Amino acid sequence: MKNFDFFSKFIIIGVTLFVLLSFNWDRTELEGRAFVVAIGIDATENDKDHFEVSMSIADVAAMEGGGGDTDVSILRVACGESLARAMGQVNAKISDTVYYGHTKAIVLGESIIQDEALLREVIDTLSRKNEINIKCIVMATDEDAKDILAAKPREQSLLGVYLSGFYNSNNANAAAAVVKLDLEGLIEGLRDTGSAVIPMVTLEEDGSEDEPEVAISGVAVLRDFELAGHIPDEDMAGFLWIMENAAGAQVAVDVDDGHITLLVHKSKAKIDFDEIDGQLHCTIELRAEGSIEGARFMEDYLYNTETMQQLQGDFADKIREEMEDILCVFQQDLGVDGFGLKDRLHKKNWRLHAKYLHQAEGDWQTAFEDMVFVLNVDVVIRNAGPVK
Numbered sequence: 001m002k003n004f005d006f007f008s009k010f011i012i013i014g015v016t017l018f019v020l021l022s023f024n025w026d027r028t029e030l031e032g033r034a035f036v037v038a039i040g041i042d043a044t045e046n047d048k049d050h051f052e053v054s055m056s057i058a059d060v061a062a063m064e065g066g067g068g069d070t071d072v073s074i075l076r077v078a079c080g081e082s083l084a085r086a087m088g089q090v091n092a093k094i095s096d097t098v099y100y101g102h103t104k105a106i107v108l109g110e111s112i113i114q115d116e117a118l119l120r121e122v123i124d125t126l127s128r129k130n131e132i133n134i135k136c137i138v139m140a141t142d143e144d145a146k147d148i149l150a151a152k153p154r155e156q157s158l159l160g161v162y163l164s165g166f167y168n169s170n171n172a173n174a175a176a177a178v179v180k181l182d183l184e185g186l187i188e189g190l191r192d193t194g195s196a197v198i199p200m201v202t203l204e205e206d207g208s209e210d211e212p213e214v215a216i217s218g219v220a221v222l223r224d225f226e227l228a229g230h231i232p233d234e235d236m237a238g239f240l241w242i243m244e245n246a247a248g249a250q251v252a253v254d255v256d257d258g259h260i261t262l263l264v265h266k267s268k269a270k271i272d273f274d275e276i277d278g279q280l281h282c283t284i285e286l287r288a289e290g291s292i293e294g295a296r297f298m299e300d301y302l303y304n305t306e307t308m309q310q311l312q313g314d315f316a317d318k319i320r321e322e323m324e325d326i327l328c329v330f331q332q333d334l335g336v337d338g339f340g341l342k343d344r345l346h347k348k349n350w351r352l353h354a355k356y357l358h359q360a361e362g363d364w365q366t367a368f369e370d371m372v373f374v375l376n377v378d379v380v381i382r383n384a385g386p387v388k
Contacts, residue, residue, distance in 0.1 A: 038160030040145030043111035049079035100131040104160035109145035134184040238326030263293035291383035
């Protein structure tokens with residue numbers, strides 16, 4: 001009986017603690033929260049208010065009401081002399097409690113990334129805004145961020161969810177995404193080197209009577225906290241090979257009277273550094289594996305060992321050319337280390353890092369511009385049809 005009483009008391013105490021700990025004493029009801037899913041930041045043209053902030057807020061009531069044609073987001077816009085003040089002005093326009101925990105995307109207007117002082121304030125303010133998830137994606141636009149937030153993608157009414165989901169979808173052509181940048185990466189990159197590569201979101205007319213469609217294409221490159229230039233999507237192919245697994249990328253080469261396309265299943269770039277003849281060298285060893293996705297040939301064309309070896313060499317040459325092109329853009333045209341090589345060198349060989357940073361008088365951009373690149377590419381075709 002005593003054991004039973006002890007066991008009963010133990011259960012009662014455990015249940016009581018569970019209830020007390022799990023109860024949110026400061027809980028705000030779902031209906032009383034304004035869920036910010038996307039934030040747009042622009043500069044104004046007046047002398048008093050420097051910032052214009054747009055917030056796309058999920059309309060919880062509309063979502064619960066259902067209906068395919070119901071708008072499920074509300075746009076609120078306000079200005080302020082500081083970014084914090086502008087965000088506070090948006091909050092003042094909303095009767096509910098503003099909640100940033102579900103913010104999926106931040107869009108920076110071109111007027112912000114063209115102004116060093118304003119961009120520095122944006123980075124400082126956002127880094128202090130602990131409510132915003134540092135893993136939310138950051139994008140730039142060559143238009144006003146407010147116009148981007150006002151657009152409604154056909155696939156998803158909530159722009160922030162659409163932009164975030166774009167990178168998480170099982171897109172067959174993963175190379176279309178090119179670059180993914182979150183708030184943490186932007187803050188760290190700018191604080192470390194003053195440089196960043198930010199994916200671009202724009203509005204494109206599709207020729208129909210519908211509103212312009214949201215499109216993710218190309219990147220904006222920042223140097224010294226200012227816009228250094230844009231790189232279109234078609235010129236960014238080599239970036240993916242160097243930075244991450246290019247699974248889903250497609251590479252086409254011309255052969256005889258047709259062409260063959262390689263669908264990449266996986267790739268990996270190994271980056272090492274060395275000093276040769278008094279110069280800093282960066283060697284990139286890339287290995288890519290894939291299968292033949294499409295070929296325009298005679299119907300009776302059969303692959304053989306010699307053909308396969310030639311094809312692998314042709315694909316390797318094409319990939320190497322794409323890598324050389326993008327390195328040339330960043331190294332010679334923009335003078336921006338968009339690949340995080342400074343941090344990689346520091347982790348792999350801090351002595352070389354210190355030496356060449358000292359030689360460049362602390363200017364990593366100079367050290368990057370003088371760096372020699374050696375590219376070695378190996379392509380393996382795993383599935384190409386019959387081989388004889």
